[in-house]
Amino acid sequence: MKIATWNINGVKARIDTALAWLKEAEPDVACLQEIKSVDENFPREAFEKLGYNIETHGQKGFNGVALLSRHPFDEVTARLPNDEEDEQTRYLEGVISVPSGVIRVASLYLPNGNPVDSPKFPYKLGWMERLERHARKLLQEEEPFVLAGDYNVIPEPEDARHPEIWEGDALYRPETRRAFRSLKNLGLTDALRACHADERFTFWDYQAGAWQKNIGIRIDHLLLSPQAAGRLRGCEIDAHVRGWEKPSDHVPIWIDLDMEA
DNA sequence: ATGGCCGGCGCAGCCGGA
Numbered sequence: 001m002k003i004a005t006w007n008i009n010g011v012k013a014r015i016d017t018a019l020a021w022l023k024e025a026e027p028d029v030a031c032l033q034e035i036k037s038v039d040e041n042f043p044r045e046a047f048e049k050l051g052y053n054i055e056t057h058g059q060k061g062f063n064g065v066a067l068l069s070r071h072p073f074d075e076v077t078a079r080l081p082n083d084e085e086d087e088q089t090r091y092l093e094g095v096i097s098v099p100s101g102v103i104r105v106a107s108l109y110l111p112n113g114n115p116v117d118s119p120k121f122p123y124k125l126g127w128m129e130r131l132e133r134h135a136r137k138l139l140q141e142e143e144p145f146v147l148a149g150d151y152n153v154i155p156e157p158e159d160a161r162h163p164e165i166w167e168g169d170a171l172y173r174p175e176t177r178r179a180f181r182s183l184k185n186l187g188l189t190d191a192l193r194a195c196h197a198d199e200r201f202t203f204w205d206y207q208a209g210a211w212q213k214n215i216g217i218r219i220d221h222l223l224l225s226p227q228a229a230g231r232l233r234g235c236e237i238d239a240h241v242r243g244w245e246k247p248s249d250h251v252p253i254w255i256d257l258d259m260e261a
Numbered sequence: 262a263t264g265g266c267c268g269g270c271g272c273a274g275c276c277g278g279a
Contacts, residue, residue, distance in 0.1 A: 012269085060269090112278065206266035
């Protein structure tokens with residue numbers, strides 16, 4: 001079972017690119033971020049034609065997350081718990097039925113947090129705290145789940161081509177990295193690092209020829225519960241998509257889970 | 262890693278992104 005996540009940077013601008021990638025990659029589940037669309041305007045039909053059930057949690061102009069699944073959704077929940085006063089659409093979680101059981105998959109778009117001397121940084125850290133609290137609760141169920149999305153976190157120096165440039169940035173601040181470590185230390189597995197030790201990126205800036213010079217960062221992650229990690233067969237980044245026409249600045253990253261029996 | 266981009270909104274030029 002293939003589960004992918006991709007910050008598409010606008011579903012309207014990316015519809016052709018997204019459909020081309022879905023046809024090529026054929027994921028069972030795709031978590032999308034930054035759809036930048038209200039739910040009513042999401043181009044459902046185009047994705048439905050490829051066989052996907054669709055759930056969205058969007059807002060006008062910014063943010064917005066979606067879940068596409070070839071298997072049916074048993075239940076879907078938007079927002080993290082204790083999020084009621086937050087008008088930003090950044091979290092959507094679905095329980096998906098597969099022949100051998102169920103798997104819970106979340107599409108998340110963690111706040112950027114810059115500039116760090118603005119309220120945006122404490123908002124990011126608060127969001128990470130709520131995510132950790134929620135993950136702790138999910139772990140008590142002892143079931144397979146995947147927290148997938150744009151974390152806006154560079155976990156380690158080797159996850160950036162030029163880590164020194166990110167010193168002080170909200171994506172790499174000690175508080176941010178500590179919060180990400182704390183989340184993982186609950187017992188979650190960083191799927192990419194479970195499969196590969198070398199330098200791999202998921203984002204290349206549009207500016208200054210970052211893609212051509214391979215000046216990238218790894219900020220899109222899939223964190224797996226122990227029950228999901230036990231089924232992990234592989235994790236890959238579809239970096240070639242960054243070289244397509246009209247690319248997002250992020251590329252898809254996916255896992256293959258053995259969900260037989 | 263920015264001087265050099267991009268999308269949304271809405272029809273000019275700003276805001277947000279990473």
